[in-house]
Amino acid sequence: MNDNPACSPAPAAVLAPASADPTPGPARSASPAPPTAPRRRGPLARFLRDPIALAAAVVLLLVVVTGACAGLIAEHGPNSAALDAVLADPSGDHPLGGDGSGRDVLSRLLYGSRTSLLAGSITTCVALLIGVPTGLAAGYVGGWWDTVVGWIADVFLAMPGIVVLLAVVAVHGPGLVVSMVVLGVLTAAPVFRLVRGEVRRVRGEPYVDAARVAGLSDVRIMRRHVLRVVRVPIITQASLIFGVAMIIESGIAFLGLGEPDRASWGSMLGDASTHVYDAALLSVWPGAAITLTVLAVTLLGAGLRDAFVGDTAGPVRRRPTIGRPAREPAAVGGPSTVGTDVLLAVDGLRVGYPTPEGEAAVVDAVSLHVGRGEILGLVGESGCGKTQTALAVLRLLPAGGTITGRVEFDGQDLATLSERGLNALRGRRIGYIPQDPMSNLDPSFRIGSQLTEPLRTHLGLSRDAARKRALELLDRVGITDPPRVFDAYPHQISGGMAQRVLIAGAVAGEPDLLIADEPTTALDVTVQAEILDLLRSLRREHDMGMVLVTHDLGVVADLCDRVAVMYAGEIVETALAADLFARPAHPYTAALLAAIPPAEGGAGERGPLRTIPDRVPSVRERPTGCRFAPRCAYAAPECAGHPEPTGHGAGAVRCARVGNEVIAWMR
Amino acid sequence: MIGFIARRSSSAVILLLVVSALTFFLMDLLPDPGQGILGVSATDEQLAAKRAELGLDRPVVLRWLDWLGAAVRGDLGTSWTTGLRVSDSIGTKLPVTLSLTLTATLVCAVLGIALGLIAAIRRGAVDRSVHVLAVAGFAVPGLWVGILLVTVFAVRLEVLPATGYVPLAESPVDWARSLVLPVATIAVAGVAAIAQQTRNAVAEVLERDYIRTLRSRGLPARRVLFVHVLRNATPPALTVVGLQFIGLLGGALVIEQIFALPGLGSLAIGATSQSDVPTVQGVVLVSVCVVVTVNLAVDLATGALDPKVGMR
Numbered sequence: 001m002n003d004n005p006a007c008s009p010a011p012a013a014v015l016a017p018a019s020a021d022p023t024p025g026p027a028r029s030a031s032p033a034p035p036t037a038p039r040r041r042g043p044l045a046r047f048l049r050d051p052i053a054l055a056a057a058v059v060l061l062l063v064v065v066t067g068a069c070a071g072l073i074a075e076h077g078p079n080s081a082a083l084d085a086v087l088a089d090p091s092g093d094h095p096l097g098g099d100g101s102g103r104d105v106l107s108r109l110l111y112g113s114r115t116s117l118l119a120g121s122i123t124t125c126v127a128l129l130i131g132v133p134t135g136l137a138a139g140y141v142g143g144w145w146d147t148v149v150g151w152i153a154d155v156f157l158a159m160p161g162i163v164v165l166l167a168v169v170a171v172h173g174p175g176l177v178v179s180m181v182v183l184g185v186l187t188a189a190p191v192f193r194l195v196r197g198e199v200r201r202v203r204g205e206p207y208v209d210a211a212r213v214a215g216l217s218d219v220r221i222m223r224r225h226v227l228r229v230v231r232v233p234i235i236t237q238a239s240l241i242f243g244v245a246m247i248i249e250s251g252i253a254f255l256g257l258g259e260p261d262r263a264s265w266g267s268m269l270g271d272a273s274t275h276v277y278d279a280a281l282l283s284v285w286p287g288a289a290i291t292l293t294v295l296a297v298t299l300l301g302a303g304l305r306d307a308f309v310g311d312t313a314g315p316v317r318r319r320p321t322i323g324r325p326a327r328e329p330a331a332v333g334g335p336s337t338v339g340t341d342v343l344l345a346v347d348g349l350r351v352g353y354p355t356p357e358g359e360a361a362v363v364d365a366v367s368l369h370v371g372r373g374e375i376l377g378l379v380g381e382s383g384c385g386k387t388q389t390a391l392a393v394l395r396l397l398p399a400g401g402t403i404t405g406r407v408e409f410d411g412q413d414l415a416t417l418s419e420r421g422l423n424a425l426r427g428r429r430i431g432y433i434p435q436d437p438m439s440n441l442d443p444s445f446r447i448g449s450q451l452t453e454p455l456r457t458h459l460g461l462s463r464d465a466a467r468k469r470a471l472e473l474l475d476r477v478g479i480t481d482p483p484r485v486f487d488a489y490p491h492q493i494s495g496g497m498a499q500r501v502l503i504a505g506a507v508a509g510e511p512d513l514l515i516a517d518e519p520t521t522a523l524d525v526t527v528q529a530e531i532l533d534l535l536r537s538l539r540r541e542h543d544m545g546m547v548l549v550t551h552d553l554g555v556v557a558d559l560c561d562r563v564a565v566m567y568a569g570e571i572v573e574t575a576l577a578a579d580l581f582a583r584p585a586h587p588y589t590a591a592l593l594a595a596i597p598p599a600e601g602g603a604g605e606r607g608p609l610r611t612i613p614d615r616v617p618s619v620r621e622r623p624t625g626c627r628f629a630p631r632c633a634y635a636a637p638e639c640a641g642h643p644e645p646t647g648h649g650a651g652a653v654r655c656a657r658v659g660n661e662v663i664a665w666m667r
Numbered sequence: 668m669i670g671f672i673a674r675r676s677s678s679a680v681i682l683l684l685v686v687s688a689l690t691f692f693l694m695d696l697l698p699d700p701g702q703g704i705l706g707v708s709a710t711d712e713q714l715a716a717k718r719a720e721l722g723l724d725r726p727v728v729l730r731w732l733d734w735l736g737a738a739v740r741g742d743l744g745t746s747w748t749t750g751l752r753v754s755d756s757i758g759t760k761l762p763v764t765l766s767l768t769l770t771a772t773l774v775c776a777v778l779g780i781a782l783g784l785i786a787a788i789r790r791g792a793v794d795r796s797v798h799v800l801a802v803a804g805f806a807v808p809g810l811w812v813g814i815l816l817v818t819v820f821a822v823r824l825e826v827l828p829a830t831g832y833v834p835l836a837e838s839p840v841d842w843a844r845s846l847v848l849p850v851a852t853i854a855v856a857g858v859a860a861i862a863q864q865t866r867n868a869v870a871e872v873l874e875r876d877y878i879r880t881l882r883s884r885g886l887p888a889r890r891v892l893f894v895h896v897l898r899n900a901t902p903p904a905l906t907v908v909g910l911q912f913i914g915l916l917g918g919a920l921v922i923e924q925i926f927a928l929p930g931l932g933s934l935a936i937g938a939t940s941q942s943d944v945p946t947v948q949g950v951v952l953v954s955v956c957v958v959v960t961v962n963l964a965v966d967l968a969t970g971a972l973d974p975k976v977g978m979r
Contacts (some may be wrong), residue, residue, distance in 0.1 A: 049947045155689075158682050158962065160954040162917030163688070163935060170939040170947050171696050240805075247808050251921045255936050256808050266810075273814050273925055276829070287811030294806035396879050399790075419888075427885030434883075439876040444898050444974060453894075454884035489974040505884060 043307040053303020059296040063289075067113035074107035078263035087279045096285055100271045109285050114244045115253075116293060121243035124238050126184025131191025132234065136222060138192070139199025149192065165252065167294040174259045176249070183248060187241050194237055199229045225291045228612035232308045239301020249650055251289055265290050284482035343513050343545040344393065345369040348405035349415075351388045351397065358621045359402070363388045364569045366405075370513065373543040377560035377577065379550055379592070383616045384566040386549045387435070390515050393547070394432055395422055409513065431506035433516040437498035437523075441490035447501055448486035455508055473504040477534055496527040503534065510542055512655050517549045532558055553596055557581060562651070565589050568627040575649035585653040588612075590630045626656060634660075671970050679963045683955060687738075690951045691731045691909035721747065727936045738952060746938070753949040758935055761953065763832055766842070766932035768919050770852045772912045775857035780904060782858065783865025787873065788892070794866065804856030809918055810928040813852040813925040820848060830927035846897035853915060861907055868903035873898050883901045909965035913958050 047053055075093070081102040088098035095467065096105035138146040146417060168182050169175075172252045201647040202208060202225070211221045250266030252258050258267060265286035351363035363385040370376045378386050382586035392403050395414060407414040409430065414422060426432075434440040442450055451473065452466035461469060467486075474482035477500040485493060485501065493501070500520065506514060516535065520528040536559060539546060548560060556563055556577060563580045565573040566586065586589040614631050617623065623630060629639040638656045646653040709717075718724055734744065743753035761814060786794040789861055821829030833841035872878065880892050905921040920932035927933075931950055938946035 096852075106728070155682060155685050158955065158958050159686055160913065160951075160958055162920050163951050163954045165936050166920075166939045167690055167693060167947050167951055170942055170944070171694060215695060243806065250808055251810060251918075254921060255924055257936065257939060267810070269810055269814065273810070273817075276814060276818050276822050280822065283811060283814040287808065287814070290811065291803075291807045294808075295803070298802065298806060343753050380679050391879075394883055398874070423885055423887060425885075426883055432880065432883035434874060434876060434880050441878040442877045442881065442899065444972070445895070446974075450881075454886055455883075457887070458885040491975050502880070509885070569840055 015026050024358055032102060043304075047303060047307035050303050052299055052308070054297035056296040056303060059292060062299055063113050063293050063296070064117060066110050067117055069498050070107070070110035070114060074104070074110045076104035076107040078108050078111035079103060079261060087275065087282075097279075097281070099268065099282060100279070104121050105268070105282070105285055108205075108263040108268055109265070109289060112265040112268060112286065113265040113289065113293070115176065115262055116249060116290065117271050118295070119176060119249035120242040120245045121188060122177060122180035123184040123248075124242045126181050127191050127241050128234070128568055130185065130188035130239060130512070131232075132195055134188075135192040135195025135345060136199055136226065136230070139196040140203060140218070140222065140226065146196070153192045155188040157193075159186060162248065162251065163187050165248070166257070169252070169257050174257055176259055176262060177253060179258075180245060180249065185610050187244070191234070191237055191241070194233055198233055199226055200404055202226055202229045209362050223576070232305050235304045235308070239297050239304075241560060242297045242301075246290060246294055246297075248622040250286075272362075300332070313450070341372040342369050343372050343374075343410060344547070345408040346389075346393065346405070349389065349392060349407060350404045351385070351392050352402045352404070353398075353400050357620075362569055362619055363392065366566070366569075368547075368564050368571065368574065370547055371543040372512065372545050373539065374562065375539060375546040375548055375560045377548050377556040377563040379553065379556055379563060379617050380552060380566035381592075381612075383618070384564050385569040386551075387517055389566070390432075390517050390547060390549050393515060394426060394430060396432075426460050427511070428509040429510035429512050431509065431514045433499075433503055433506045433514065433519045435518040435521060437495050438490070440502055441498055443490050445489075446486070447488050447490065447493070451501070451505055451508065452484070459509055462503075469508070470504075476502045477501070477507075478530060479504075481667070488534055496531075499523060499531060500534070503531070503538075507538055507542070507544075512545060514538075514544050514546045515549075516546060518551070519548070520555060521552070528555075535559065553581075554590060565592070568622050569619070570627065570654065571645070572628065572654045573648075575648075576650050577649070579649050583649075585648050585651075585658055586628075587632045587634050591631075591633070668972070668976070671976055672967060674847070675963060675966050675970070679959045683959050686955045687735065687952055688731060690948060690955075691734065692727060694948055695727045695730075706707075710941075719978075732809065743949040743952070744945070746943050748938075748941045748943045748946075753945050756952055757931070757949055758944065760929060760931045761936045762834070763928050764919055764923065764932065766835065766846060767849055767853075767922065767928060768871035768912060768915045770846055770913055771857065772908065773855040774850055774854050775861050775911060778854070778858045778909045779854065779861025782862035783904075784869055786862060786866040787869035797859060797862045797866060804859040807856065809852055809856065809924055810921045812855050813849070813922060816848050816852055831927045832926075832930075833896075845928075849922050849928065851960045852922055852925070853918065857911055857915070860913055861904075864905050864907040865900070868900040868907075869896060872899045898972075902972055905965055905968055909961050912961050916954055916957060926937050 044311060070078075074630060082098070083102055086098055086102040087100060088094055088102075092098045094104050094106065096109065099105055099108065107292055134149050138149050156521050164186065165179055165182060188544070208221060208225055211225055216224070250264065250269065253262075253264035253266030254270040254273075256267070256270060258264055268385035272279070272286070275282055346369065347367050349363060349366040350361050352359040352361045354360075366385070366389055368376065368378075378389065380386055388397065388401075391397050392401075393407055393414065395403065395407075397403070403415050405415060409425065412421070414423075414425070417425075431615045441447065448467070448470060451470040452461075452463075455461045455466040455469055457464065471482045471486060474485055479485050479497060479500055485497060490498060503519070506516075514535075517537065520531050523531065532555065535546070535548075538544060548555070550556060560577045563573075563575055563577050565580075565586065566572050567588050573580070573584070573589050575585065581593065584593055595608045595612060597609055612631055617627065617630070624642065625640040626632070626643050628636070629635040632639070634657060636657060641656065643654050643656040646658060648658060722730060737744065741754055741910070743757065745751070745946055746753055746756065749756075782797060786797045817829045820827045828845055829848075832845050835842045878891060878895060882888065919930065920935065921933035923930040924930070924936065931953070934946065935950040937943075938950065
């Protein structure tokens with residue numbers, strides 16, 4: 001029983017999609033498009049292809065039509081009673097029988113739908129008419145208006161809805177319209193909160209700022225931009241309010257507090273409840289009618305929401321599966337120069353995620369290796385698969401991610417190792433530094449406990465030993481007051497400190513291999529330099545191998561021995577760091593280098609910043625040939641075929657035209 | 668922390684005052700309460716005398732202050748129809764309603780949270796069933812579920828009493844038996860709703876970056892789940908359970924009627940149909956008190972769990 005309007009946030013979440021899959025692959029679309037027709041559909045077309053929403057619409061339409069035409073269909077008036085019809089069995093005259101007072105059940109059922117729909121409509125309209133404008137104003141303008149209305153909404157939310165309704169009936173006497181208007185006023189509070197929340201979220205968006213800068217009036221911004229965003233949650237909320245109102249109307253009528261002359265499914269249930277011993281079937285008709293109608297309204301709301309949300313999902317095209325061997329020629333890795341002791345060897349790694357159109361490989365045929373004490377830079381634009389590659393090594397991919405290929409670490413294949421065996425390596429032999437320091441510390445636990453927990457459970461240290469070790473680690477990573485940070489919660493320290501804490505956690509088990517995912521991206525420049533120094537000295541102390549994921553070529557030049565350049569899920573070039581900067585072999589590498597802004601005060605005039613045109617293609621947009629060709633200044637007919645890596649210098653290059661002397665010179 | 672408690676408590680008290688004033692003034696709109704008590708045949712003199720007797724000839728603000736002053740001392744006035752003290756009637760009815768709502772909330776919370784956890788971790792069939800049940804549970808009116816349960820378990824199978832209530836002090840077994848069907852009625856929708864919300868809260872925490880980082884440190888999945896995920900999913904789950912309880916308070920009115928439980932609902936419905944203003948006011952005040960207390964408790968509990976609040 002969910003009779004309090006204050007409770008409506010609960011069902012709102014009920015109707016959220018069952019699984020919010022974090023698939024980084026193609027956006028989930030409402031209905032899978034045929035592979036050859038990547039055209040956009042409007043909300044109406046999407047709605048018509050959703051069988052559940054369509055069925056809900058049909059049911060609702062049926063209820064509306066039978067309710068409207070009740071006078072034509074029903075053979076009896078809703079209140080006309082006949083003695084011989086009291087608890088009568090279904091017959092020709094009374095298809096569903098008679099109720100406890102001798103009234104025709106079918107007629108009352110048909111007329112009752114009018115009451116239910118009227119109740120739902122009144123409440124929903126009142127709630128929206130009050131909640132939406134006040135919410136828009138409070139969210140958009142803020143200030144004292146926001147404070148005052150917000151407080152009033154709190155008052156309404158604290159009122160027990162049904163009890164207040166009873167008080168109203170006590171004063172006013174039974175009245176459907178009055179009760180439902182009052183219910184609408186009470187239900188306006190959650191609508192207000194929802195709209196205000198959405199508007200606040202949108203208000204900070206760049207496109208709203210842009211509209212404001214462009215001189216659009218507030219009213220137009222509201223209509224053009226803000227309303228578009230809030231309409232979807234409003235549709236869902238409205239359908240829930242409609243349902244709640246119908247259920248509450250039936251409850252009031254059931255209690256005998258409705259208008260006595262008005263046929264209502266609730267009063268039918270009230271009648272049925274007094275006849276559970278002699279006419280058990282009586283409750284089935286009105287009960288099923290309410291359930292079906294509420295279900296139809298809520299599912300229709302959910303369907304409409306999906307139809308509108310689907311707006312953002314782009315065309316989905318099935319990528320032809322390429323019959324290419326998963327393994328790469330060994331040449332791609334090239335000989336290692338720093339130490340001969342290979343620590344990590346990735347061979348033919350593929351990371352896939354399930355999508356409605358089949359599996360999407362976000363990382364494809366990636367092969368690389370890292371030696372002891374060697375730092376390998378993994379570079380490329382955002383969305384190239386760098387982080388996915390790093391996480392695949394630790395097998396910590398988001399839900400649904402699958403790994404194929406070999407990930408050999410010190411003789412064991414991590415891709416097939418048991419979870420238990422792999423977990424024994426995590427933290428102890430392989431460390432991981434995550435990308436964003438602030439989101440990678442559990443906000444509910446003190447730093448100290450987060451550092452000592454793995455030391456105690458995983459490395460088996462005693463409580464005191466773990467504390468001592470954690471303080472040492474904090475000191476080692478350059479934190480000036482280790483005991484204070486040890487006792488602090490994550491929200492009490494700065495981003496730079498948080499990153500040091502995460503590094504301390506990553507090296508706590510003195511791992512042989514460190515996987516660092518953009519360890520400096522979120523930090524300011526001076527802190528960046530200190531962190532890089534720290535990583536360098538840690539490498540020296542423990543002879544650690546390191547995979548450094550970054551899009552910052554300055555970091556690569558500063559720290560890395562070798563570099564692997566990733567583009568659109570595959571490695572396009574591997575080289576010694578010095579060679580890469582002196583003589584990039586792949587046009588993509590060259591373009592990346594060219595996009596580095598010249599140093600301040602450097603030679604030459606400051607021209608416009610050089611960029612690579614367009615953006616990295618998403619998984620489903622990848623070309624079948626060379627994936628960089630559409631953005632490449634040197635693309636030629638032979639680039640239509642997918643190039644395999646070929647040896648080049650100390651590394652390898654995935655480019656069909658790598659031998660072209662003119663291009664090499666141009667670079 | 669103390670400042671936080673003081674702030675939340677004082678705003679709860681203000682809320683209580685405002686809502687009580689609103690209902691008092693609302694009830695004052697009643698055209699002529701004397702008519703309801705004396706009947707339509709009452710003469711104008713009799714009505715005027717009744718008004719004076721009830722004190723209705725004084726300004727409404729003064730009456731509210733008097734009423735409030737008495738209410739603080741636990742005196743909610745005297746019923747216009749039965750002549751009983753309102754606080755006494757509520758005192759005998761409230762335990763019934765609280766037995767029902769607290770037991771139902773407990774059952775829904777335990778089953779719902781367990782089911783929600785399983786759905787979030789295992790996904791698959793459990794997850795889909797929870798989703799379907801939550802949508803269906805929202806649509807099925809509790810009163811129909813109640814009638815069906817009575818028909819099956821009380822009328823057909825005769826294993827449980829159809830109606831009535833036995834106080835806990837009298838016979839714990841019969842008390843429990845009298846609550847099984849009402850609680851089951853509520854649980855049909857309540858369990859699925861809480862399960863769905865818990866599932867969403869847990870699923871959201873599971874996708875947080877820090878969960879992955881904890882795993883990368885070699886912490887066993889089980890430990891990450893039962894220490895870190897649960898800890899961070901508790902505040903949203905608590906909020907949901909609190910909302911569920913408040914929703915139940917209204918729903919209890921109908922449920923009590925089906926099962927003839929002598930709770931606040933029967934008191935309120937009787938008083939409503941007879942325009943017994945002091946009783947209705949008393950019931951509203953007590954209900955608002957319960958709602959505000961539950962909200963405050965949830966607020967303080969989530970606040971206590973949030974390190975950012977504890978430090979302020």
